[in-house]
Amino acid sequence: MSAMVDITFKLNGINRKTRVSATMSALDMVRDVLGLTGTKYGCGEGECGACTISVDGITLNSCLMFAADCDGRDVMTIEGLAADRKGEALRDSFVEHGAVQCGFCTPGFVMQAHHVLEKNPDASEAEIQRGIEGNLCRCTGYRKIVDAIAGVAAAAK
Amino acid sequence: MSTIQHYAAPRSLEEAADLLRQGNVTVLAGGTDLMPQSKAGKLKFQPVLMNIRNVEGLRGLTETGGVLRIGATTTITDLYDSDLVKSRLAALWQACDHFASDQIRNAGTIGGNICNASPAGDTLVPLLVLNARVVLAAKPNGALTQRVVPLREFFVGPGKVRREPSELVAAVEIDMPPPGFVSAFFKFGTRPALDISTISIGFGAVYEGGKLRDVRVAFGAVAPTPIRAPHVEAALEGKPLNEETIVAACDAAGQDARPISDVRASDWYRREMVRNMLERMLNNVRNG
């Protein structure tokens, strides 16, 4: 059994304390310890982006991050973004553009789309495509996902 | 997987060096190599896991007296977003542009890329072109010391570097290139994002009056470590950049590249790629 680490951090705006194994990934912590299952386990290797979370305002693959590294940080998952006005705008646009089929990739795409637009509010289509390179979708063929994100960028103009 | 007995997240270099001196430490930066390697059973953790992301002064770029210092925990995104890197270190910026995905660039660090020492590590090829030096920090007798090793001498083999277990990579140093310096990076994979390089090439030189000087060429993924290409460099140094020089340089590439065959490509294919891509890069420089 590896060492247990006590960590304190902000999760979706609320201070949390928890105890995790030193080898545990942030993804396992979010899903199995904290019970937030919106963040998905796709590949577990950094290839698919289904596990994308935001840490201190920057997105990363939670399957590659050590849970203990969340200590002292500001973590946002899809549940936090969903409760935010900007998250709602993205969600509505994904629905409107038919950018969701099975939906497994959607939380990761919405998290990453939010980050792309926070960094560059009027991102061009090419910039949106570059921004979501780390997210895979087996269903939609991406066109509708890009349109959904571009729709939010256009509405912000 | 071996068990971790203690997790530490030091806030200062002093504290980190103290922990390293006590021994048996696995260093953790972004975790983008460590996590998959440990899950795949390729990496055995030491009893102490030391996260260096909170160590003050390890992240960011500072230029003093023509020397650029890039802290070890500077992320690939930090480099990619830096105007200085974009405008003056084109080859390094282009490598960041081709690096994995946004999420991995946000987490992965330059120190991790160097210490992981993959023959295909993307920042390594441009850093070789820039004559980078690795700054190692340790605390052998109660006082913090620094050791500087040229990056060229730092790599021993895949995943193996000349770092003592008591040392931390604190930074990478680069002498800012002279005026008129042009550089470029080329990576060939099978898809644009999230691909391990099949081959990569870095080029840098002062290009003035149609001639090349201070030529530096490096190859990735054609040998057990990223390498400089001395034969190609000799074929270009001081020469006018014309058809004849380019052919000579491409011929010389065969003497520098020692590729292997693996799942991504055969050695023959890699040799041909190096030749053809070097030709394309040199023609790009020639045509501005």
Ligand SMILES: Cc1cc2nc3c(=O)[nH]c(=O)nc-3n(C[C@H](O)[C@H](O)[C@H](O)COP(=O)(O)OP(=O)(O)OC[C@H]3O[C@@H](n4cnc5c(N)ncnc54)[C@H](O)[C@@H]3O)c2cc1C
């Ligand atoms: C899906 C995927 C795609 C990838 N694509 C690319 C790519 O396109 N190009 C590329 O080059 N790489 C790629 N990588 C590899 C990886 O992201 C990079 O090597 C990254 O730079 C590693 O940095 P890190 O901070 O995450 O390292 P970590 O995983 O934290 O550490 C890596 C190694 O370095 C050691 N270490 C880290 N920092 C220090 C230090 N300061 N002093 C001493 N030792 C240290 C660690 O102990 C460990 O052995 C990819 C990885 C994944 C999972």
Ligand code: FES
């Ligand atoms: S589950 Fe993390 S990238 Fe696929």
Ligand code: FES
């Ligand atoms: S909607 Fe099914 S994977 Fe994207």
